[in-house]
Amino acid sequence: QVQLVESGGGVVQPGTSLTLSCEASGFTFRAFGMHWVRQAPGKGLEWVADISSDGTRTYYAPSLKGRFTISRDNSRNTLFLQMDSLRPEDTAVYYCARDATWVFDHLGQGTLVTVSS
Amino acid sequence: QSVVTQPPSASGTPGQRITISCSGSRSNIGSNTVNWYQQLPETAPKLLIYGNNQRPSGVPDRFSVSKSGTSAYLAISGLQSEDEADYYCTSWDDSLKAWVFGGGTTLTVL
Numbered sequence: 164q165v166q167l168v169e170s171g172g173g174v175v176q177p178g179t180s181l182t183l184s185c186e187a188s189g190f191t192f193r194a195f196g197m198h199w200v201r202q203a204p205g206k207g208l209e210w211v212a213d214i215s216s217d218g219t220r221t222y223y224a225p226s227l228k229g230r231f232t233i234s235r236d237n238s239r240n241t242l243f244l245q246m247d248s249l250r251p252e253d254t255a256v257y258y259c260a261r262d263a264t265w266v267f268d269h270l271g272q273g274t275l276v277t278v279s280s
Numbered sequence: 281q282s283v284v285t286q287p288p289s290a291s292g293t294p295g296q297r298i299t300i301s302c303s304g305s306r307s308n309i310g311s312n313t314v315n316w317y318q319q320l321p322e323t324a325p326k327l328l329i330y331g332n333n334q335r336p337s338g339v340p341d342r343f344s345v346s347k348s349g350t351s352a353y354l355a356i357s358g359l360q361s362e363d364e365a366d367y368y369c370t371s372w373d374d375s376l377k378a379w380v381f382g383g384g385t386t387l388t389v390l
Contacts, residue, residue, distance in 0.1 A: 266313070
């Protein structure tokens with residue numbers, strides 16, 4: 164079965180960087196585009212970024228472009244999200260999600276990022 | 281303020297049929313498919329229904345969707361207590377070149 168396991172979250176200070184990982188299993192990772200979606204505490208879902216199956220095309224939420232970088236390593240079945248210049252408003256649970264052509268059909272359990280001094 | 285708007289709350293009694301709306305614009309719902317997610321308390325969101333009433337395995341046909349112009353609707357018939365959850369709609373926005381989510385609707389089964 165499809166499994167997506169996020170890791171790398173934690174408590175960090177404003178202005179610092181953090182890289183999240185999402186390890187995929189149960190499907191042919193290199194054949195699917197992937198996304199990151201986040202959810203601030205008590206708030207709704209927000210799309211963050213996506214990447215094509217071969218990693219050559221990336222898209223970002225307009226408000227985040229320039230600070231976040233999505234990437235993937237198909238040899239390791241792993242998706243990444245590098246987050247720079249973190250702000251308190253970036254505090255959220257970050258989910259990775261599989262793209263099944265215009266739909267995120269599976270999401271992981273998420274990893275919590277807390278940006279606080 | 282979300283580009284796509286949902287009522288913050290909805291409620292119904294067991295067995296009742298309720299509808300949750302998702303209002304957008306020509307650049308998102310009016311042009312693209314709409315997908316719905318269910319988030320049970322303290323869990324990750326899961327895909328509930330997508331496209332033209334396509335349901336992942338295990339999702340009962342009590343859940344259905346429709347679309348009219350720039351609005352989409354999620355209907356739940358035969359409401360059950362286990363349906364208490366947050367529901368989110370989402371669609372691609374051609375103008376923003378981004379996926380947009382509705383703010384979410386918290387469903388309470390009275």
